[in-house]
Amino acid sequence: MNFEKYYTNRAKPLQASGIREMFKLMADPAVISLAGGSPDPDLFPTEELSEIAADILKNDGKKALAYGTTDGYGPLKEELKKRAEKVDSFTSEDKIIITTGGQQGLDLAARVVVEDNEDIVVEAPSFVGTLNSLRSVRANLIGVPMDSDGMNMEKLEETLKNRKVKLIYTIPNFQNPTGITMSLEKRKKMLELAKKYDCLIMEDNPYGDLRFGGEYVPTIKSLDTEGRVIYVSSMSKILSPGLRVGYIVCRAELCDKIEIMKQVNDVHTPCLTQMIACEFLKRYNIDDYIKKACEVYGRKCRFMLDCMDKYFPDGIEWTKPEGGLFILVTCPDTIDAVKLSEIAIKEYKVAFVPSNNFATDMSAKTSSFRLNYSTMPEDKIEEGIKAVGAMLTDMLK
Numbered sequence: 001m002n003f004e005k006y007y008t009n010r011a012k013p014l015q016a017s018g019i020r021e022m023f024k025l026m027a028d029p030a031v032i033s034l035a036g037g038s039p040d041p042d043l044f045p046t047e048e049l050s051e052i053a054a055d056i057l058k059n060d061g062k063k064a065l066a067y068g069t070t071d072g073y074g075p076l077k078e079e080l081k082k083r084a085e086k087v088d089s090f091t092s093e094d095k096i097i098i099t100t101g102g103q104q105g106l107d108l109a110a111r112v113v114v115e116d117n118e119d120i121v122v123e124a125p126s127f128v129g130t131l132n133s134l135r136s137v138r139a140n141l142i143g144v145p146m147d148s149d150g151m152n153m154e155k156l157e158e159t160l161k162n163r164k165v166k167l168i169y170t171i172p173n174f175q176n177p178t179g180i181t182m183s184l185e186k187r188k189k190m191l192e193l194a195k196k197y198d199c200l201i202m203e204d205n206p207y208g209d210l211r212f213g214g215e216y217v218p219t220i221k222s223l224d225t226e227g228r229v230i231y232v233s234s235m236s237k238i239l240s241p242g243l244r245v246g247y248i249v250c251r252a253e254l255c256d257k258i259e260i261m262k263q264v265n266d267v268h269t270p271c272l273t274q275m276i277a278c279e280f281l282k283r284y285n286i287d288d289y290i291k292k293a294c295e296v297y298g299r300k301c302r303f304m305l306d307c308m309d310k311y312f313p314d315g316i317e318w319t320k321p322e323g324g325l326f327i328l329v330t331c332p333d334t335i336d337a338v339k340l341s342e343i344a345i346k347e348y349k350v351a352f353v354p355s356n357n358f359a360t361d362m363s364a365k366t367s368s369f370r371l372n373y374s375t376m377p378e379d380k381i382e383e384g385i386k387a388v389g390a391m392l393t394d395m396l397k
């Protein structure tokens with residue numbers, strides 16, 4: 001049976017992400033994966049979480065297994081509110097709701113504010129999960145290129161002047177896929193432009209805690225006095241992605257609307273995982289775990305950068321992140337990163353993600369690709385980078 005004719009116009013633009021396809025090939029244990037976006041599983045506090053899960057099911061099982069409220073488990077909301085307050089991303093006019101991962105927060109916000117064919121600005125390149133959420137609400141995606149300190153503000157202003165943009169989507173800290181952090185000046189400028197051209201900003205900050213270099217930069221939400229910023233964050237990268245606990249903070253009125261959208265979407269995020277996350281925050285100091293993660297990612301990132309210096313040929317450029325999980329590599333235009341990644345996985349058993357996956361137009365040619373340093377041990381990082389370097393040297397001959 002051909003189902004094509006049954007698909008809605010919302011579902012039609014959704015394509016299988018190359019990353020998901022790549023995960024299938026990566027099932028081969030011989031493959032060195034520099035393609036993932038996960039935190040290092042060795043950092044998951046499995047013992048602490050299993051003890052907490054057992055305690056909850058034993059002592060509070062009826063609550064953990066019952067229906068909960070859509071806006072989230074109250075004590076967890078309080079704990080996460082405290083974290084958001086720490087970075088001034090929560091004011092007395094705001095509300096918080098727990099979402100099923102940050103992904104759901106981004107998707108719900110898109111569903112609430114984006115109309116068919118509306119112009120939405122995204123960083124070029126950007127996170128595929130949000131691009132797909134925006135595609136599924138039939139947004140017209142406009143990519144604004146990135147400089148080494150965040151979105152190009154001249155291009156942003158030109159776009160806002162010439163189009164009727166409703167929303168700007170940004171990942172200001174250790175962006176996925178570039179690893180770039182937006183400067184404070186640009187954060188202020190983005191807010192000023194949003195005000196001038198009357199649009200909202202969706203600030204996605206799942207990596208903000210994972211800083212291992214440079215100086216802290218305030219969130220855009222903390223600079224916002226009008227309520228233009230919808231702030232989305234998550235426990236995925238600092239505790240565990242499998243718990244699926246994220247949150248959204250924005251002005252109460254907008255938050256109420258998002259809550260109704262969530263109700264029709266999944267009723268609520270599972271009580272059990274919310275209670276586990278909450279109890280972890282109460283029993284342990286998560287900042288100790290974050291500190292350890294930053295040490296590990298900082299070390300692995302420096303190691304990967306050193307390997308790239310050693311093995312990559314001249315003419316290749318790459319970003320130098322101050323946190324997060326990713327480095328973006330840009331090759332001369334003669335290199336097709338999609339072909340490169342196909343050869344890399346089949347012949348060299350190394351996986352990385354070509355940037356077309358992060359583009360508004362996935363079919364456009366790209367000469368850049370994303371590397372991840374969080375999941376592989378250092379010997380595998382070196383082996384993988386050495387192989388990529390050899391391929392690039394060969395291709396550039």
Ligand SMILES: Cc1ncc(COP(=O)(O)O)c(C=O)c1O
Pocket residue numbers: 037100101102103104127129171176204206233234235236241245246
């Ligand atoms: C930029 C960005 N935003 C949001 C998410 C969603 O993460 P989660 O739904 O696990 O919180 C991710 C995950 O990789 C991401 O990279």
